[in-house]
Amino acid sequence: MELVDKMLEGGQQSLSRLISMVERGTPEVPEIMKQVYPCLGKAYSVGVTGPPGGGKSTVVDRLTAIARSKGLTVGIIAVDPTSPFTGGAVLGDRIRMQQHYLDDGVFIRSMATRGSRGGLPRTARSVIKLLDAFGKNLVLVETVGVGQTELDIMEAVDTTIVTLVPEAGDTIQTMKAGLMEIADIFAVNKADRPGADQLVIELESALMLNPRRTEWEVPVLATQAVNNIGIEELYEHMERHRHFLESSGRLAQRRQEQRKQELLETMEERIRVSILTLMKRDEQLAAAWRKVENAELDPYSVADEVMGNKELLHNWLAQLESEGLIA
């Protein structure tokens, strides 16, 4: 594909166009991903997640500055939420990253979640790949402001940084599952505010009791991203975590697991699309659907009825084949 070739030669516009196509899920996407595949695996990816207003964008901005001073190129994906009502979104993370606007070594892309509920758009992983293929050394992914369970980021990147702010609750909050478990590094940001030291201590003591963490001790850092305090240390710990993953073989393991997951999701998505396509043209399937819609039958019985009928499945495969949806 010409667009992919141009992107691999360093064309920003082509990269940008490709990201849009991946976001939209156009028919060219499988071909695009096939063609960039040989160029993947060189970038290191780091996710920054945490509650809204905790300073994620500023942390990303400051980490980028350090990476640039070391001669690394950086790709940034900054995610903000899509409205469940209108489908619109305000993407405002770039505002904190102004110092990098004119730096050719930094590519910033804002993404809306577009229907995903895990803190990341479904297509974020593919966009990380495009930035990797484009030649960025470091890819920073900033999630939407998350609560406790939007944990997709963990499965998309190599290192996960969780940013928290003081006054976000008492000890019990740090003991809870979810967000508190996925951090490879904690940054207690806005650490000039009261309660920061207390939060650091509480996180540390909660981590000490965690039986899963033996080889990598999750560091808890106090940072003030706006004032550039503690960011050098954060960057160092990021590098240290990378080194740990690489030398222990965990990085390969982690990426293997992610690839497996990705295949599963790709297949699930295709099957879902096939079913939705069939729904529109197959009267039998549509009738089954209506039974559930009208509460005449429970979804489990209908699923059994549909999936257990070999003749039907055969018939549908033939329809999908004539549609060109399967070979």
Added chain:
Amino acid sequence: MAEERPIRVLIAKPGLDGHDRGAKVLTLGLRDEGMEVIYTGLRQTPEKIVQAAIQEDVDVIGLSCLSGAHNYLFPAVMELLREKGSSDVMVLGGGIIPQEDIPLLQEKGIKAIFGPGTPIRDIAECIRAEVRNKSKR
């Protein structure tokens, strides 16, 4: 098949004026019209605006200027877009723009100027019509 997809808009404030109430109202309004709106903040140079527009692959740039420097700043954005080969992006202007300046700006390629009091729906319609038109081409 052209799929339904959100239109992407960049709202930018070129130059030195610090009045972004209008830009923010428009950002919210277009969000509620179902668009993805990227707001880049105050005091942007034309270079920064065009670079952001390219990286974000937007359909539309909305320029807001209340300082009186629109006759310089808006054409500068158009010139850079041309230079970078991104002339297909639609550019709209807004702010305090005297009537007599509008023909010149349109001649430079600004699609439309929307002053204070314009219903947001009108702006959204203008954007939709243009994007529909382009995807047909």
